């Protein structure tokens with residue numbers, strides 16, 4: 001009989017972990033207190049921009065970049081599999097990434113050389129952008145994007161088709177101290193039994209585990225995004241000084257985002273709307289006066305140094321953690337899912353995973 005795994009949280013990390021485990025023969029249940037592939041109270045995966053690249057990778061440690069590079073490289077196969085098996089296109093698009101000044105040219109070039117990542121010095125004006133901060137830009141043609149709401153819908157359909165039990169509108173209670181886990185209670189009093197459990201509850205992971213894993217340093221970090229529909233769209237992702245614009249296939253344009261330490265408040269604010277639209281108009285003056293089609297926020301699972309925990313629980317047997325992916329969970333999730341499945345099935349991961357251990 002196959003082993004049963006319960007996954008706590010149905011965002012990108014939970015869904016891709018479920019896909020990986022089912023593919024390896026496990027019987028999987030995802031417990032999600034809202035609805036998978038929807039946005040109710042700040043779930044991060046629906047809200048993300050879907051850039052499959054850590055914006056300025058040279059700002060991060062090698063263990064962070066190892067996850068983002070490996071995660072991004074798995075998307076072509078995942079998106080194709082989802083399209084073939086569900087008919088839903090996740091809009092994976094190799095749209096490239098134009099980095100506008102200011103940035104440290106030498107450090108950027110060195111990083112790209114070291115990682116064999118294609119990068120070309122270009123003029124922003126040759127891309128039709130009159131950059132007020134200078135014309136010397138860097139073009140990274142191999143950066144891709146994905147459309148998170150479509151990706152989540154495709155995953156949901158795939159998981160249903162592959163007999164994953166989706167226990168939606170079901171909330172797990174904070175875990176009590178124990179040495180070994182074989183059941184977990186829901187808020188409505190149900191008891192869920194399994195051989196193994198995985199916490200993939202994003203920004204809420206510490207709420208679930210604070211009695212048993214006090215060192216799990218995860219807190220919500222809000223990000224807000226605006227959506228435009230310009231007459232003539234950008235053709236590539238454009239980044240300047242902590243701000244990006246992401247053109248979608250169907251003519252929409254995302255502009256964002258913020259990094260706000262405001263607890264579990266997933267509201268949007270007029271102040272941030274004005275700040276983002278100012279920055280967007282500075283790059284694309286034609287956006288002035290254009291309607292903002294949508295304005296949303298999400299709560300990222302914020303962690304020090306952007307390092308997730310992908311590891312067994314420090315002392316509860318049968319419990320695993322796959323959480324805290326902060327700014328790049330969409331990019332990291334495919335490889336993070338593989339590592340978690342390796343841990344559960346006792347296999348050696350190809351990557352050195354020591355940096356993702358539970359914090360000591």
Ligand SMILES: Cc1cc2nc3c(=O)[nH]c(=O)nc-3n(C[C@H](O)[C@H](O)[C@H](O)COP(=O)(O)OP(=O)(O)OC[C@H]3O[C@@H](n4cnc5c(N)ncnc54)[C@H](O)[C@@H]3O)c2cc1C
Nearest residue numbers: 009011013044045048049050051172202223298329330331
């Ligand atoms: C504005 C913004 C832009 C971003 N842009 C990018 C980007 O361009 N590229 C990139 O790689 N990443 C990006 N990210 C980050 C990325 O979205 C996150 O790292 C990733 O979505 C985290 O996924 P998750 O599955 O851990 O969390 P979530 O998607 O938040 O999922 C956690 C799930 O757990 C559920 N849950 C919580 N508690 C319980 C409970 N007690 N019982 C049952 N269910 C529970 C929640 O309802 C939720 O659905 C962005 C994030 C934001 C907010």
